[in-house]
Amino acid sequence: MMKRLQRCLVAPAALCSLSGTASAETVADFQFESAGNTLGWTASNTVDHFAADGGMLVGTAGMPVSAANNDPFLFLPNKAAPFTRAADARWDALTFRVRETDPAGKVIETFNFNGLLVIVNHGLRSATTIDANKAADAPLFTSVASGDGFYTVTVDLEPFNAMKPNGGVNNLRIDPIGSLPGDASPASGSTFEVDFITVTDTAPAPEPGAVSLLSLGALALMKRRCTA
Numbered sequence: 001m002m003k004r005l006q007r008c009l010v011a012p013a014a015l016c017s018l019s020g021t022a023s024a025e026t027v028a029d030f031q032f033e034s035a036g037n038t039l040g041w042t043a044s045n046t047v048d049h050f051a052a053d054g055g056m057l058v059g060t061a062g063m064p065v066s067a068a069n070n071d072p073f074l075f076l077p078n079k080a081a082p083f084t085r086a087a088d089a090r091w092d093a094l095t096f097r098v099r100e101t102d103p104a105g106k107v108i109e110t111f112n113f114n115g116l117l118v119i120v121n122h123g124l125r126s127a128t129t130i131d132a133n134k135a136a137d138a139p140l141f142t143s144v145a146s147g148d149g150f151y152t153v154t155v156d157l158e159p160f161n162a163m164k165p166n167g168g169v170n171n172l173r174i175d176p177i178g179s180l181p182g183d184a185s186p187a188s189g190s191t192f193e194v195d196f197i198t199v200t201d202t203a204p205a206p207e208p209g210a211v212s213l214l215s216l217g218a219l220a221l222m223k224r225r226c227t228a
C-alpha cells in the first residue's frame, strides 16, 4: 500500500512540472565574464576605451562633442557557422542588459530608446533592421529596470522570421544607447556597460525541476522493482 501511495504522489507532481510555462531556449549567450575577452564583439562609430571589464562590455562614445557621436555601434562580425534556431521553432528575442553613464559619471536613470536599433545580418541579403524610432517597430522593444541604473532590454525578433524564415544569425549589430538631439542623453561622451547579450528561439528550454522529478520517479520505480 505504501508503494502505491508513493507512485500516486510522484506522478501528479511530474505532470504539473511538464504543464508549466517553459522559457525560451538560448541560442547565443554572451556574458563577458572574462576580462579582456569581448567574445568577438567590436565597436565602431567613435568609441573609446572599448573592452570587456568587470563582467561587462564597456566603452565611451567618442569626443569631440557632437550629437552624432553619442551613438556607439556594437558589432558581432560574420561567424563561420551562424547561430541557428531549432527546426520547429521561431526566432524569439534578442535581450541585453545595459547602463548609460554621462561624462560626469552620473548614471542616466531613464532608459532612452532614441537611436536604439538592432540589425540582424547587417550587409547581407537577409538583413533585418528593427528600429525603436520607427512607429511600426517601437512595440517590439521593451525595457525593465534591473538594478543600479541598468535596464534589461528585450527586442522581439519576429520580423526576422518574416525576412528569413529558415536562415541563421550570421552577424549582429546593436546600438545600445541613445543618440538623437533633444533626448535625455548628453550630446556626447556617454559610457555604456553591457552586462550580457542573448538570442533565444521559441523552443522550450530544459527545466531542471522536471529532470529532478524524473529522477525521483526512476528511484520510486527502482525501489518498487527491488521490493517486488
Ligand SMILES: [Ca+2]
Residues within 6 Å of the ligand: 031, 032, 033, 055, 056, 194, 195, 196
Ligand atoms: Ca556579465
